[in-house]
Amino acid sequence: MNEPVMRPIERLRAERSSIKWRRYAPDVLPLFVAEMDFDLPQAVTDAVARALAAGDTGYLDGPGALAPAFADFAKRSWGWQVDPARVHLATDVTVGIVESLRLLLPPAGGRVVLTPPVYAPFFEMVGEAHAEVVEVPLREASGWGLDLEGIERAFAAGADALVLCNPQNPTGRCHSRQTLESLARLAARHDVPILSDEVHAPLAHPGAGFTPFAPLAEAVGARSVTVTSASKAWNLAALKCAWVVAADERTNAELRRLPEEAAARTSLLGLHASIAALDSIPWRDAVLRRIVANVELLASELAEHVPEARLVRPDAGYLVWLDLRATGLGEDPAQLLREEGRVAFNSGLTFGTGGAGFVRVNVACAPSTIVEAVGRIARVVDARRAAVRRGERREAVAS
Numbered sequence: 576m577n578e579p580v581m582r583p584i585e586r587l588r589a590e591r592s593s594i595k596w597r598r599y600a601p602d603v604l605p606l607f608v609a610e611m612d613f614d615l616p617q618a619v620t621d622a623v624a625r626a627l628a629a630g631d632t633g634y635l636d637g638p639g640a641l642a643p644a645f646a647d648f649a650k651r652s653w654g655w656q657v658d659p660a661r662v663h664l665a666t667d668v669t670v671g672i673v674e675s676l677r678l679l680l681p682p683a684g685g686r687v688v689l690t691p692p693v694y695a696p697f698f699e700m701v702g703e704a705h706a707e708v709v710e711v712p713l714r715e716a717s718g719w720g721l722d723l724e725g726i727e728r729a730f731a732a733g734a735d736a737l738v739l740c741n742p743q744n745p746t747g748r749c750h751s752r753q754t755l756e757s758l759a760r761l762a763a764r765h766d767v768p769i770l771s772d773e774v775h776a777p778l779a780h781p782g783a784g785f786t787p788f789a790p791l792a793e794a795v796g797a798r799s800v801t802v803t804s805a806s807k808a809w810n811l812a813a814l815k816c817a818w819v820v821a822a823d824e825r826t827n828a829e830l831r832r833l834p835e836e837a838a839a840r841t842s843l844l845g846l847h848a849s850i851a852a853l854d855s856i857p858w859r860d861a862v863l864r865r866i867v868a869n870v871e872l873l874a875s876e877l878a879e880h881v882p883e884a885r886l887v888r889p890d891a892g893y894l895v896w897l898d899l900r901a902t903g904l905g906e907d908p909a910q911l912l913r914e915e916g917r918v919a920f921n922s923g924l925t926f927g928t929g930g931a932g933f934v935r936v937n938v939a940c941a942p943s944t945i946v947e948a949v950g951r952i953a954r955v956v957d958a959r960r961a962a963v964r965r966g967e968r969r970e971a972v973a974s
């Protein structure tokens with residue numbers, strides 16, 4: 576398979592009813608929320624259709640065939656040996672993180688380290704677990720890497736957990752093995768559990784070197800859980816099936832205390848779809864080729880039409896962190912671009928500290944959508960520039 580199937584944008588708008596296609600007016604080009612514009616792998620639609628035809632639409636009480644399917648995928652992809660007995664179900668990644676936090680944090684809640692700019696709902700999840708956020712921002716100057724010294728200070732000051740985003744959303748960074756090894760050692764030394772959200776990992780770009788956190792944690796005696804799903808890499812968010820993997824036996828004993836209902840709240844259709852997805856590697860590879868080409872297209876279009884924009888090239892996934900601080904569009908370019916340019920990106924501000932002046936661009940779409948989006952950015956930036964020049968001329972005449 577060379578290209579993922581992409582329907583024309585008018586058809587997507589007519590046939591899809593998710594946030595991406597319904598939140599804003601039809602003249603707003605949507606490159607926000609993490610959904611892909613590609614058709615699903617045939618094996619996934621077949622698996623769901625088979626289950627529907629058989630009336631296989633009841634409840635789940637455990638991961639069943641999904642656990643060995645993920646173990647096989649993890650071994651083939653990253654050499655990570657997953658014990659299927661350590662795989663537990665959750666409705667989605669978000670619920671998996673909240674439920675894991677509830678089990679691993681002290682009863683009064685405690686403090687959870689987040690590393691912004693980071694996936695915005697993490698802030699809410701910590702609140703849902705009745706805990707407080709401790710921010711240790713990424714270091715922009717070192718390529719948006721983790722601030723290990725800041726994390727160590729937070730651990731020494733009594734933090735109770737850290738939620739890691741690996742690969743990081745919105746910067747698309749795969750944290751390096753060396754950094755993750757250091758984090759694992761810090762976690763072991765201070766006995767702070769690490770919850771690693773690895774939902775974007777199956778879309779690591781060729782040569783980017785994604786490292787799963789769990790084996791590193793287990794090697795040094797740190798506690799850790801990995802939360803993941805097929806919801807991003809195979810675009811299955813609506814099917815509500817994720818899994819939580821304990822890195823070590825101590826954490827697995829905690830995860831066995833997950834409410835029995837956690838499995839029943841997970842979709843059986845999602846489970847069938849996820850098993851089929853984990854086996855749909857040619858589709859994933861075709862999507863990756865399109866994403867990598869789209870990142871390059873975005874970079875070249877920006878270089879030509881909005882040269883002040885600076886793009887952070889992602890190591891994984893289809894979300895691109897775009898620095899618009901030099902364009903004069905202010906702290907929240909996403910709002911201006913939506914209102915004046917009729918193009919929607921995620922606002923950098925929603926990702927927390929470090930997000931002002933940035934937008935997050937979703938490139939899981941047709942190349943023509945990217946060309947059109949950059950054209951719309953350029954029109955807004957040019958209009959602003961012209962307005963500033965007119966203002967300067969008026970000031971010069973008046974003085």
Ligand SMILES: Cc1ncc(COP(=O)(O)O)c(C=O)c1O
Nearest residue numbers: 609667668669694744774806812
């Ligand atoms: C880092 C990260 N975690 C979790 C999610 C949401 O996953 P789910 O829909 O399975 O809760 C997303 C969605 O974009 C994400 O980027």
